[in-house]
């Protein structure tokens with residue numbers, strides 16, 4: 001039984017509040033909890049000057065890594081008091097170093113591809129979640145590469161599903177063609193590399209939400225070239241290593257580490273997705289996935305410290321794409337889906353740590369998912385001209 005009676009009582013009281021009040025309450029709960037659990041200070045007024053180093057040379061070396069904490073995770077299984085047991089790494093290792101935003105709201109469509117595309121464009125995209133189409137608005141990768149004149153090797157996306165293979169580049173006339181990020185699909189790589197009899201089906205599961213949309217994961221020549229030319233991995237080494245991995249997100253982090261080593265992109269975007277196994281209805285699998293994602297976030301931050309290209313000049317931003325339905329919303333089935341559009345499914349958090357970030361501060365001022373891109377724009381020195389979000393003051 002995942003919740004105490006007190007928590008249930010608190011949740012049922014929430015059901016009587018207006019959505020905005022609920023969002024505020026969720027944010028406050030996270031804030032109080034973080035302050036109590038980690039001794040983090042409460043932000044609000046900016047007491048010190050910005051720690052950002054604005055010199056041009058520093059900006060040039062600056063690396064940004066975005067991790068979407070994958071596939072919709074609710075508060076009550078993460079940063080709310082009853083969720084703390086599931087996120088020991090983020091809570092004890094990462095949160096004390098971070099600026100933590102307790103109230104990040106997603107006002108867009110709650111499907112994983114469209115929501116991740118919205119995070120990447122800074123506009124609530126309205127594209128069909130279940131079709132592999134490019135975002136309508138320029139992506140962060142295009143702004144970054146065009147404004148700063150960066151080469152194609154400097155922006156990469158590691159994406160969980162074949163449905164994400166167009167996320168790196170929009171069809172915007174002023175950006176688009178040839179200015180986006182390269183997208184790597186670890187499952188497609190593995191599928192291309194594994195002609196042997198080894199069963200990798202646990203690493204190749206593409207979509208948890210609807211069996212009606214399961215794009216073919218078929219490997220090809222292009223993937224094998226990426227493996228050898230970009231990642232400098234032989235087919236044998238890769239498939240051997242894959243045998244030791246337990247989930248698609250572990251495979252993604254392995255690929256991301258390889259990319260960091262070989263290409264050292266300045267802008268690296270990793271979309272996790274294991275948590276979305278919740279659609280199966282198995283609470284224990286959902287919790288396992290949260291714990292794994294928690295561990296993988298910490299492992300990636302450790303990898304940053306170990307890579308000379310990244311250590312000391314990297315900012316990591318971790319945020320869920322959205323939440324999942326509340327238990328008491330009769331239109332849903334609790335943690336299983338994200339269909340109701342209630343505050344629990346829209347209100348999440350964001351953690352920022354590393355270069356230029358004030359450590360150990362909690363902010364409960366409301367921000368939106370679409371504020372991510374313009375904020376990174378200010379950090380790196382590009383203009384997210386068509387984004388509808390605004391830079392998050394506390395990060396600048």
Ligand SMILES: [Zn+2]
Pocket residue numbers: 071072112209276279338
């Ligand atoms: Zn889902």
